Amino acid sequence: MQCEFLTDPAEFLRAARPLLEADPVLATVPATIAERRADGLEESPAEDWWLLVRSGGELVGAGMRTAPFGERPAYLLAMPDEAGVVLARELHRRGEDLRAVSGVAGPATACLAECARLNGGRVEVLHHQRLFELGTLREPADVAGSLRLATESDLALASGWYEAFAGDADEQAGRVRGATPHLVRRDDMLRRLRSELVWLWEVDGEPVHLTGVNAPSLGVVRVGPVYTPPAHRGRGYASAAVATTCRRLQAAGNRVCLFTDQANPTSNRIYAALGFEPVTDTVMLQLG
Missing domain, CATH: 3.40.630.30 (Gcn5-related N-acetyltransferase (GNAT))
Structure with a gap:
């Protein structure tokens, strides 16, 4: 399981398109924000990143950290829970302190639980949401x-x-x-x-x-x-x-x-x- 971090939203859209198009409703949050930024309608701060997760070369997940508020929560789409753990360890290795995550429950919980193990703290639920179509x-x-x-x-x-x-x-x-x-x-x-x-x-x-x-x-x-x-x-x-x-x-x-x-x-x-x-x-x- 490998994590690739991108800073260009247009590059993210090109690379992640097969995954995003496979379930565009589930992908609505990162797809919307990436397109806004790629079109120049919103700034892309240097500290923000877009995430691609691959397993054996196959794209199995995507996410981002673009929120400008609070603890700047990352947002994770559906991916193996193991990918959330790998992401937390990679961010720790990079010296990046991630203290909030939202998105699909499995990988989000796995990611922040590993962040807590590595950096200290206790995982708290701010709220549960439900996506409807x-x-x-x-x-x-x-x-x-x-x-x-x-x-x-x-x-x-x-x-x-x-x-x-x-x-x-x-x-x-x-x-x-x-x-x-x-x-x-x-x-x-x-x-x-x-x-x-x-x-x-x-x-x-x-x-x-x-x-x-x-x-x-x-x-x-x-x-x-x-x-x-x-x-x-x-x-x-x-x-x-x-x-x-x-x-x-x-x-x-x-x-x-x-x-x-x-x-x-x-x-x-x-x-x-x-x-x-x-x-x-x-x-x-x-x-x-």
Whole structure:
């Protein structure tokens, strides 16, 4: 089992394409970020890396360490658990201190457990997530309001709701507010607005809900965040906005997926009712 580290996202996309295309829904996170950076829409800091894992010359896994927040968690796709152990040992040999990992549970857990053995610390679970793909869409009826694209004039509102989403999600899942690392940069939000990746549900001209999406990658669009301020919850706005957005995405020929926090029964119930079906479970871990 061998780990190869790359610094060029375009090179990563070329080398990992067979693996990414084999399951583009499962690969949605690294594929989306790599394409954004390869297209020059996002900076690629020198300390970031992209990972290829080979066994006997065969590509068996991929990952990355590109997160700009918290402990800069690595992200691992499906690969043998042994590969996670090999990665931890290679990073230790390189003098790189990895203290957080997210992605497919098996290799992520194996990797951080080995990091703990080598560097000290205790593996803690920040949260469990579930990846869903939309099957047959079931749209809710009789929800007041309509969907519109957010524009640059909505920058302050969108940025504030992106920030509030992470904190509210922590509280709804029973975690301390701020437990999940999150960062919203002004330049990134402007890029999202200019790329028509943020939608608002309005009632009588007042925005009451936000649905964000990511640009298509390998024919897949990942939805998120999905946020309704507390004062407007319980009226079906999230279901209606997500359904309307997804209908348009599917009509354009895209597969649609999203992640949910397994500790939040409300969001899981809403997405199941809309026709989302579970694909796999993922985890976010850190060393305490």
